[in-house]
Amino acid sequence: xxxxxxxxxxxxxxxxxxxxxxxxxxxxxxxxxxxxxxxxxxxxxxxxxxxxxxxxxxxxxxxxxxxxxxxxxxxxxxxxxxx
Amino acid sequence: xxxxxxxxxxxxxxxxxxxxxxxxxxxxxxxxxxxxxxxxxxxxxxxxxxxxxxxxxxxxxxxxxxxxxxxxxxxxxxxxxxx
DNA sequence: ACATTTTATGATCTATGGATCATAATATGA
DNA sequence: TCATATTATGATCCATAGATCATAAAATGT
Numbered sequence: 352x353x354x355x356x357x358x359x360x361x362x363x364x365x366x367x368x369x370x371x372x373x374x375x376x377x378x379x380x381x382x383x384x385x386x387x388x389x390x391x392x393x394x395x396x397x398x399x400x401x402x403x404x405x406x407x408x409x410x411x412x413x414x415x416x417x418x419x420x421x422x423x424x425x426x427x428x429x430x431x432x433x434x
Numbered sequence: 435x436x437x438x439x440x441x442x443x444x445x446x447x448x449x450x451x452x453x454x455x456x457x458x459x460x461x462x463x464x465x466x467x468x469x470x471x472x473x474x475x476x477x478x479x480x481x482x483x484x485x486x487x488x489x490x491x492x493x494x495x496x497x498x499x500x501x502x503x504x505x506x507x508x509x510x511x512x513x514x515x516x517x
Numbered sequence: 518a519c520a521t522t523t524t525a526t527g528a529t530c531t532a533t534g535g536a537t538c539a540t541a542a543t544a545t546g547a
Numbered sequence: 548t549c550a551t552a553t554t555a556t557g558a559t560c561c562a563t564a565g566a567t568c569a570t571a572a573a574a575t576g577t
Contacts, residue, residue: 356500357493359486365502376553390535392555399487400534402564403442406486410440410502417439418501419448419493459523473565475525483564485534 355423360397362406367395369413384412438506443480445489450478452496467495 354365370380370391377395381388386408394401394409410416437448453463453474460478464471469491477484477492493499 354502356502358490362486362500362502369502377555378553387536388554389537389556392553393535396555398534399485399490400532400564401486402482402534403445403484403486403489404482405535407441414505415502416505417445418503419437419439419445419452419498420501422497422499460525461523470566471524472526472567475523476565479525481564483534483562485564488565 356417357422358397359399359401363395363397366406366409366413366415369415370395373413380409380412384408439500440505441480442482442484446478446480449489449492449496449498452498453478456496463492463495467491 354361354368356362356365370377375383377388377391380386381391384391386405390405391409394405437444437451439445439448453460458466460471460474463469464474467474469488473488474492477488
C-alpha cells in the first residue's frame with residue numbers, strides 16, 4: 352500500500368491507514384515513537400502546523416518513507432480532502 | 435526524478451533538487467509559493483522544525499507530491515544525512 | 518579579480534506546536 | 548446495553564517557526 356499526499360490531511364490519512372494496517376492504537380504508536388497519543392491524533396487529522404520532525408518520527412515508527420515525485424494526474428478519490 | 439526521504443534533511447535536499455531542476459532561485463520559488471527566501475533556505479537545509487504546511491506549499495509550487503510507502507532497503511547514498 | 522546574483526545568518530515579534538494532565542466523545546466487543 | 552478501549556478536545560507552559568528587515572557569505576559569469 353502506498354498513499355499519495357498533497358496536503359497535511361492526505362498525509363495524516365496515510366499515517367492513520369498505515370497505523371491501522373500495523374494493528375496499532377494511537378497509544379501504542381505513541382509509545383514506540385516517543386510522541387503523545389494526543390499529538391498523533393492531531394497529525395492524523397491533518398493538522399497543518401505539525402512539525403516535519405514529528406511526521407518523520409511517526410513514519411520511522413511505522414517503517415515508512417516518503418518519495419517526492421512529480422505530480423501524477425491522480426484520480427479524484429486519492430485526494431478526498433480537496434473537496 | 436523521485437527522491438526518497440526519511441528525514442527533514444532528505445526532504446529538504448529533494449526540494450532543492452526539484453527547484454534547481456525547474457531552474458528557479460529560492461527568491462523565485464518564494465514569489466510563487468508565497469513564502470520567504472529565508473524560509474526556503476531553512477527548509478532546504480533540513481530544518482527539523484519546519485511546518486508541514488510550509489513543506490506542502492513548496493511541493494505544490496514545484497508541482498510535486500509525496501508518496502508514503504513501506505521503506506525500501508535503499509542504498510546508503512540515498513540517505514546521505516544518516517552519517 | 519570583480520560585479521552581480523543567490524543563499525545563509527541573525528535579530529525581533531507574534532503565533533502556535535507539542536508535552537502534559539484531565540476529561541469528553543466515540544468506538545468496540547461481549 | 549454496558550464496560551472498556553480508543554480517540555478527540557481543551558487548557559497551560561515553554562520553545563521555536565516564520566514574517567520581516569538587514570546584511571553577510573558564497574556562488575556565478577565574464
